[in-house]
Amino acid sequence: MRISRKTALEKEWQALEKRERKYLKKRAERKVSVLNRLLEEKVPDALAQKLDFAFAKAFALVFEKGTVVIEKTYKKDKLEKTYQVDAFAAKVREDRKSLKSFGKNAGASGRRNLLMSAVEGVGLGILGIGLPDIPLFTGMILKSMYETALHYGCGYQTEDEKYFILLLIRTSLSCEAELEEGEKQVESFLETESLPKTYDRQEEIRKTAAVLSRELLYMKFVQGLPLVGAIGGAFDAIYLKQILTYAKIKYQKRFLMRHGGGTIVPYEGK
Numbered sequence: 001m002r003i004s005r006k007t008a009l010e011k012e013w014q015a016l017e018k019r020e021r022k023y024l025k026k027r028a029e030r031k032v033s034v035l036n037r038l039l040e041e042k043v044p045d046a047l048a049q050k051l052d053f054a055f056a057k058a059f060a061l062v063f064e065k066g067t068v069v070i071e072k073t074y075k076k077d078k079l080e081k082t083y084q085v086d087a088f089a090a091k092v093r094e095d096r097k098s099l100k101s102f103g104k105n106a107g108a109s110g111r112r113n114l115l116m117s118a119v120e121g122v123g124l125g126i127l128g129i130g131l132p133d134i135p136l137f138t139g140m141i142l143k144s145m146y147e148t149a150l151h152y153g154c155g156y157q158t159e160d161e162k163y164f165i166l167l168l169i170r171t172s173l174s175c176e177a178e179l180e181e182g183e184k185q186v187e188s189f190l191e192t193e194s195l196p197k198t199y200d201r202q203e204e205i206r207k208t209a210a211v212l213s214r215e216l217l218y219m220k221f222v223q224g225l226p227l228v229g230a231i232g233g234a235f236d237a238i239y240l241k242q243i244l245t246y247a248k249i250k251y252q253k254r255f256l257m258r259h260g261g262g263t264i265v266p267y268e269g270k
Helices: 008-028 034-039 045-071 076-093 096-126 133-151 159-172 176-192 201-223 229-258
Strands: none
Touching: 008 096, 008 176, 008 229, 045 133, 045 201, 076 096, 076 133, 096 133, 096 229, 133 159, 133 229, 159 176, 159 201, 159 229, 176 229, 201 229
């Protein structure tokens, strides 16, 4: 009996789905931290509303006027050319090493951004600066997402790409029913690469800002306290890493689906 061997693309798909399942399982089992429980009664109710507003305003500002500024922090043309070279090499060689190059490049950019985010968050935390850090942190999130998109041959200027980015950010920080619903929406976009009929940018920004606000509420409260605020500021990098881990999985999945040439079949094993 002849046994057919999996192609490099199929093996990469199998490895990707294993990482995806591991990430989603970890999010589904997430528990509220001891620190958050201790701070719950100490955080003013008005702070949540201020965080919601601050994140929503920051996203809207970057989408409207800030993308040009963010693009000055990296070499967009170089990233696009690197992707084109890697995509050609992957098509010619058809091996896993070539397919892994996209994730390797995205990972390098991500690590640099994580370091910058940690330095920025801790520095402002030492000074007791919490809420004013939100525009900077939002800009770093979007910078990281933009670079990740470019490493996988995707854009970020159109409405459908903005929707995808917002969806990835909030789903990466969700759990339980919210995570399940976000996953459905992400997978639907990967299949169609089009906006849902009910799309409204302001509503998507509002929902994403609410998730970020909820997750960072206690840490931003701590960050607003001089000296000990460094603890809260350090969480900027922790949450950014969580967002980027999920984004890399989905952008790689999108890449494999786009370039599978009809040969990619979702892995059915465990």
